[in-house]
Amino acid sequence: MEHSTSFRQTLHLLLFCSLLFCLHDLALADPPYPLCSNNTDNNTLLNSSFQNSLQNLLDSLTSNASVSKYYNLSYGNETDKVYGQFMCLDYVKADECHGCISVASQAIMNLCANKTEAVVWEEVCQLRYSNVNFIGRLNVEDNLGKDNVINMSEPVKFQAVVENKLRNLTTTAAFNSSANMYATGDEPYTVGNTLYALVQCTLDLSPDECNECLEAAIKDVSSQCYGSRGARLLSRSCYLRYELYAFYEGANESSVSPQIQPTSTTRGGGNGKKIWLIVVLTIGSAFLLVVLMALIVYRCATKKGTRKGKDEIVRNHVQQHNNGDHEKPGFQDRYFEGLDELKANDSYIDLATIHSATNNFSDSNMLGQGGFGPVYKGVLADGKEVAVKRLSSFSEQGALEFTNEVLLILKLQHKNLVRLLGFCVDQQEKLLVYEFMPNSSLDVVLFDQKKRAQLDWSKRLNIINGIARGILYLHEDSRLRIIHRDLKASNVLLDFDMNPKISDFGMARIFAGADSEANTARIVGTYGYMAPEYAMEGLYSVKSDVFSFGVLLLEIITGKRNAGFHQSTLVAYAWHLWNEGNALELMDPLLIDGLPEEFLRFIHIGLLCVQEDAFDRPTMSSVMVMLKGETVTLSQPQQPAFSVGRFAEHHQRFTQSCSANGLSISSVAPR
Template identity: 60%
Template sequence: MNHFHCLLKPNIPLLLLSFIHINILYNLTCAFPSSPPYNFCSNAGNYTENSPFQKNLNDLLQTLPPKASSSEFYIAANGNDHDKVYALYMCLNYVSNETCRYCITAASQVDIRKLCPNSKEAVVYEEYCQLRYSNDNFFGKLNFSDNLPLGNVQNISDPEKFSSLVSKTLRNLTNSAAYNVSSNMYATKEASYKDKTIYALVQCTRDLSRDDCSECLKRATQDVLLKYNSSVGARLFSRSCFLRYELYPFYKNGYDPTPSPPENDNKKDKGRKIWIITALMIGSACLAIALVGSCAYYHAVNKRKKRSKGVFSHHEFQRNYPKAQEFPYFDLTSMCLATNYFSDSNKLGQGGFGPVYKGILKDGREVAVKRLSIGSEQGSEEFTTEVLLIMKLQHVNLVRLLGFCVDGEEKLLVYEYMPNSSLDVILFDPKTRAKLNWSRRLKIIDGIARGILYLHEDSRLRIIHRDLKASNILLDNDMNPKISDFGMARIFAESEGEANTATIVGTYGYMAPEYAMEGLYSIKSDVFSFGVLLIEILTGRRNAGFHQTKRAPSLLAYAWQLWREDKVVELIDPLVADSYNFDEFLRYLHIGFLCVQEDAYDRPTMSSVVVMLKGESTALCQPKPPTFSTGRFTHLHESSVDYSCSVNGATVSDVMPR
């Protein structure tokens, strides 16, 4: 609360004066020994200035205030390996979204940096929120070490009876918060004490299990009453939970926060304090009008900025895109529960657009949840494209989008779950590639070709995918291929042959040369990508990152060289050497070379490709050389993406443990 004046953009002296008045009033009326923020800084270690850990921490902390505008609880992580940072914030449920955002802004941008400089683990407790980060993954782990109890300096006249009633009230609240499904691990309760009322509140961080929430609050009750059993009010800050009780309704709007004076106060001091408080309240009320007006103005400006960046509520999204009302909508709470609050144990992979998590819906269905990162390459336009486009597409070789979620800056896509992950995970791992015997590889090639043909010619829309690659081919239980990730797809008119863009998207190594060099794309761009995929599947090797540097800079160049020298047998994957058919291998490789010819005009359409793949008697024309500039593309791509993994429905680059 002390730092709220730093958070408002209008630099108006009147507002600063208002906050000074409010702070003085707060310090007079709240009889706690000191004001927030309180903090705990671990001695586990410090990070160095300008280190990767500091950069990851700074980037992560920057993302938290916008989240607080729409969510009172949030967990997130940033970075990899030893430099990874985990963070969590929790606002008290009774505060408004704006107050939550102000509080998290103060905590993340001012207090935690000032109070715990260079610490690899820190917690800061504000008046209405708490923020925690660490270099260790603490999500879902109960922690009540270093619990911080604080008591009101005023004492009650009958501490034994009062303490017993508080204990009973907190026990009831603990059960309600922990085991009431609709409670969101938060509960309040009032209890009558003589001519007064006890107001109590408990809340747990929502990454905890319900049993852990109960355990945390029981320990918090024990700790606070052990030390402050005679105080008229107390609170306890814990890493995993929070509790507070007072003789005034601190969690209700419009309450009078003035506590009863100590029993031994004389009338003169009492009158003086009341006069000061009354004067300050009148002054603060007048200045609050200016504050509210400024906040309203700032909120309106901020709302316009959010819309310009594609930050919508669900209803705003549907107003802007009416067709989205036809599709299933998943609320954010159900997605959090399905993915165990986006825990690392549910994480399938990490890509350029954000992480993908495995989830289990209430009806038992397994799903893959693609969570777009703030600042992701896939913005509002691409997200909308993927929602509105893929919902209209129905084909056995296209992944099914089950629904979506838009909540503030949270954008989620919910896909059918593919148990065998993506093609690149299996194809490029020597330990798993043996699963892809010869017949399965041909089946996968044929399925991909049919899926692309559907996009180009058979669906109601003419669609260019623009990012076909092994990591965007998912495999179901029977190893049937399904094309995924339509965020970069474009719809073509019937008469439209090609289009031009100044923004090159997709993956180097799979891009057609005319697209990579000039921004020109057409259905023939997808044909080129399919040709690369086909040759990768036949050989079990990547085109990008090919390491036969003595012979050729890329798989395409290497394969073409062996083709010209009549040595294609060297391309055969040893893992299928006992089961493959050489004539089939030669034919499929020939079709692959036809697809990757440098001139887009020379490449066949996908309808021709499907016919060629089916017909052994179909004569194939002699292919012209493919472009050999993929070596340059490989370098560019490898600098930004690690090919070790991909998962359902997203461009993914990093395998995570399950």
């Protein structure tokens, strides 16, 4: 009882100190920094078509953040139209930009709910939307300054250096056409100490507007953050920041030279006391934390025997989990033995050639981020354009999936499968070189309202038929029977003529002899496309790919993602409308040349492919017959998997397109 009382008292003291820190740091909170419109709309906005347009817009902006550091677009019609824009700081890499915008899109929905206009700033990006067209229109209202709590000892001298440097950079960013409205630079302040600064404008501004925006930002940061040793000015149309360390080169505040001394009397006369308060509270909290940890160790030691037994169970589970299909001892070794043999043939490309082709993996050459690492555009010495997939060194499935894909695709030849031109293994580098697909992946085109307009009914049928032919080849016509296991829109690439080619065979599995299904303890794939027997039990077969194809077919003809709308899915909604005789409500309004009868037949085929029982689903050869023959009698589809959902209004038009289908998973233990 005595130990328990002491434990609680110590915990209360620690929580009290933590609360003091929180109160002190409110003004110094980390990003995001939101700025929401003052209007307060009623809750019906959450379910309005404007909210649907906003969600679609944010999804599209996030998707484009992997290939661009600035992007703007609009979504919706008339009063439901919403305009959006993002800007990443030019020094960040594509994957960091994508991650930042992804976080910002979630933050802006949470922090500015029910607002028709908002902007949020993260550490290296900003995201903005409005129901009023702001693209190309300068806005310097409500500029927000954020600064370091510590001032410089000579604020007048320091501020003069800051303003002079920022104005020089402004001239470069605004009026130097090669600067792309971005500039960084450093300026000596005292011996051994340097000021680093950055300015950037959104690319929809003219040079004069960029100059005007940054001049206003300099004025605001000088008044709001005068004498601060570091600050940033957040504006809707531009951004500036300065520090005493090279933040745009990856440095942090710990690299600041100790020769720079802060003033003990800071803005408002209170920051000096705050610093002492921080020191005292830090020491006190550290002491209390040590006491708390000692008590925890003592209490846990008394339960050591029980925990030891539980740890043994966990270790056994992990060992069983890691020894799932195709990961048995010797399996990976056999793969690498095969790679050694392949190095001797024409498929092997040396690392120097790939470095030259991709300009040393330049950010400007990056096409996007794949499941196992970034993809770069390259040009070989003979002028051939290629796409190079660079396996991330942090990928937990790295070596196995890489060797799997190399050995598998080199044996496959079909016009609807992406062609592997070569590969490279050089120390930690593992690279795959594919033919270049100029129209990117299907999801980039299909789930963007403007780009989707390129896909008329005939093109969509061509894509559906091409994907079906590719899967049929894998299942029945190649020398090996292959299950793809990760068929989805982002793994279908489009060539110059919008012909589809299935890609990404890192998850694929080969069936030997007469085998028709297998079981795994290591489930890989993407939620929204995974068959129920695979997601829940680890059981996969050719019917698993048929399920994924059915989801993909429904997405292609409707122009909508499967997962992530309201409490349901596109599959469930299609089943619901089919039973009510209202399936035509799903028809993409952009399909001006689509025939209602043909659309309904394809909905019917899609529902047959996504039936819950794998036995009820057709084979891909049967699917091909269905796709070609209008006179074929189609059976009544049974209830799809995961079709339980709620619909606010049964006849509400479904216009939302969310991004949950993009969630790839690498390992899930089945129940």
